[in-house]
Amino acid sequence: MTEKLHISLVEFDIEWENPQANKEFLNSLLNGLKTDLIVLPEMFSTGFSMNVNEIAEPPFGKTFNWMKSISTQLNAAVCGSISTKENDKFYNRFYFVTPTETFTYDKKHLFGYGKETEAYSPGNEIISFDYLGWKIRPIVCYDLRFPVWCRNSDDYDILICPANWPAVRVEPWKALLKARAIENMAYTIGVNRIGIDEYDLKYNGNSKVFDAIGEEIKLNTKKKFIHQTEISAKSLKNSRENFGFLNDRDSFKIE
Numbered sequence: 001m002t003e004k005l006h007i008s009l010v011e012f013d014i015e016w017e018n019p020q021a022n023k024e025f026l027n028s029l030l031n032g033l034k035t036d037l038i039v040l041p042e043m044f045s046t047g048f049s050m051n052v053n054e055i056a057e058p059p060f061g062k063t064f065n066w067m068k069s070i071s072t073q074l075n076a077a078v079c080g081s082i083s084t085k086e087n088d089k090f091y092n093r094f095y096f097v098t099p100t101e102t103f104t105y106d107k108k109h110l111f112g113y114g115k116e117t118e119a120y121s122p123g124n125e126i127i128s129f130d131y132l133g134w135k136i137r138p139i140v141c142y143d144l145r146f147p148v149w150c151r152n153s154d155d156y157d158i159l160i161c162p163a164n165w166p167a168v169r170v171e172p173w174k175a176l177l178k179a180r181a182i183e184n185m186a187y188t189i190g191v192n193r194i195g196i197d198e199y200d201l202k203y204n205g206n207s208k209v210f211d212a213i214g215e216e217i218k219l220n221t222k223k224k225f226i227h228q229t230e231i232s233a234k235s236l237k238n239s240r241e242n243f244g245f246l247n248d249r250d251s252f253k254i255e
Contacts, residue, residue, distance in 0.1 A: 001132070001133030001134055001157075001233045002036075002132045002133055002134070002233065003232065003233050003234060004230045004231070004232060004233075005036050005037060005132065005134060005158075005230065005231050005233075006034070006035050006036045006037070006228065006229075006230050007035065007036065007037045007039065007189065007209065007228065007229055007230070007231065008033060008035040008037065008038045008039070008226050008227070008228050009039050009189065009191045009207040009209070009219065009226070009227040009228070010026070010029070010030075010038060010039065010040050010041070010044075010191065010225060010226055011041070011191065011192065011193065011194055011205040011207045011225055011226075011227060012025065012026075012029070012041075012193065012194060012195075012225045013193065013194050013195030013196075014041065014043070014044060014045075014046070014047040014164075014193050014195065014197070015047070016046070016047045016049070016197060016198045017046050017047065017049055017051065017054060017055055017198075018046070019045040019046060019055075019062070019063055022044065022045045022046070023045060023063070023066050026040075026044075026070075027070075029223070029225055029226065030070060030074065033074055033076075033223075033226070034074075035074070035076050035228065036076055036077065036132065037076060037077045037078075037079070037131070038070070038074070038076055038077065038078045038079070039079055039080065039160060039162060039189055039191045040078070040079065040080030040162060040191065041080060041162050041163060041164060041191055041192060041193040042080070042081045042092070042140055042141045042162045042163050042164045042193075043080075043081055043082065043083055043092065043164060044080040044081070044082075044162070044193075045063045045082060046082075046083060047164070047193075047197050047198065048114070048116075048164035048197060049083070049198070050114075050115055050116065050118065050119040051119075052083060052085070052090040052119045052120065055083045056083045056084060056085040056090050057082060057083065057084055057085065058084070058085060058086070059084055059086050059093075059104075060102075061082075061084075063082050064082065064095055064097065064102075067080075067095060067097040068097050068102075071097045071098055071099050072099045075099060076098075077096060077097065077098045077131055078096075078097050079094065079095060079096040079097065079138070079160060079162070080094070080095065080162050080191075081093060081094045081095070081107065081140050081162055082095060083120075089121040090119060090120045090121060091106040091107070091120060091121055091123060092106065092107040092110070092116070092120050092140055093105070093106050093107075093123075094106070094107070094138045094140050094162065096129065096131070096136070096138060096160075098131060103127065103129040103138075105123065105125070105127050105138045105139075105140070106121075106122070106123025106124075106125070107120070107122065107123055107139075107140035107141070107142070107143060108122050108123050108124065108126075108139075108143055108146075108149055109122070109142045109143045109145065109146050109149065110122050110142065111141070111142040114199075116142075126149065126254075128154050128156045133233075134157045134158055134233070135154070135155065135156040135157045135158070136156060136157070136158045136159075136160060137150070137152075137154075137156040137158070137159050137160070137186075138159075138160050138161075139159065139160070139161050140161065140162060140163070141161065141162070141163035141164060141165060143161070144161050144163070144173075144176045144177065144180065144190070145172075145176060147179070147180065147183060148252075148254060149254070150180050150184065151183075151184065151249075151252075152183075152184035152185065152186055152246060152249070153249075153251075155246070156184075156186055157186055157187060157233075157236060158186060158187045158188075158189060158231070159180055159181070159184060159186050159187070159188045159189065160189045160191075161177070161180075161188070161189065161190045161191070162191050163190060163191065163192045163193075164192070164193050164197070164203065165190075165192045165203070165206075166201045166202060166203060167202045167203055167204040168202070170204060170206050173190065173192065173206060174206060174208060177190040177208050177210055178208075178210050178214050178216070179214075181210035181211065181212065181213075181214050182210075182213065182214035184246075185212040185213070185239065185240055185243070185245055185246050186212055186236075187209065187210070187211055187212060187231050187236065188208075188209070188210045189208075189209050190207060190208045190209075191207045192204075192205050192206055192207050193205070207219070207227055209229055209231070211231070211235065211236075211239070212235075212236050212239040212240065213239055213243070217229050217231070
């Protein structure tokens with residue numbers, strides 16, 4: 001495991017259902033960025049749209065190829081979710097792309113209040129994967145509300161949650177991110193968009209990083225829309241060894 005992992009959280013106003021414009025904006029924004037990991041919001045290329053027949057891409061489509069290109073150019077991992085069509089079903093699919101590997105996760109908990117259940121199919125698989133020696137568990141937005149699904153049963157180090165989380169519910173967003181960090185003794189990263197979407201929902205960002213005991217880590221904003229910090233493997237190890245809370249966790253199965 002690398003001792004330090006440099007993280008860049010990208011918080012921007014997504015242009016509605018316009019992947020080309022959003023990718024062009026990100027090309028300019030990310031140009032020359034020095035980082036290990038770039039975290040983009042949920043559905044960063046289109047906004048949180050239910051118009052799946054208009055916006056969904058095939059697996060590993062154009063937006064994935066853009067992510068791959070950015071990852072190669074910057075020698076960094078890039079992650080975020082994309083509306084994806086596979087076998088006549090639609091998924092809110094998280095992609096984690098490195099210069100040499102790709103990992104995917106389909107959002108499990110679909111936001112019925114926002115009619116996501118009418119447009120998308122849920123995933124059914126929890127995944128964790130390795131990046132630079134760090135074990136990462138991805139979730140997407142509404143998944144954050146379900147602690148059993150997020151439970152640290154495999155000693156993951158980082159929980160990543162890209163989101164489109166409206167400003168009216170920003171207090172639960174902050175509280176849930178902190179809670180997931182505390183109960184799982186893992187760094188927890190939440191990245192949210194800003195601006196107003198076509199449903200007239202307002203977003204105010206509040207992207208956050210919490211450490212393994214729930215302390216908020218200060219973010220540095222050296223470039224507009226990009227918030228950066230470093231996390232420490234030594235700090236994580238010390239917290240887990242000193243407190244040992246994960247040793248007392250319960251075992252269970254999700255059915």
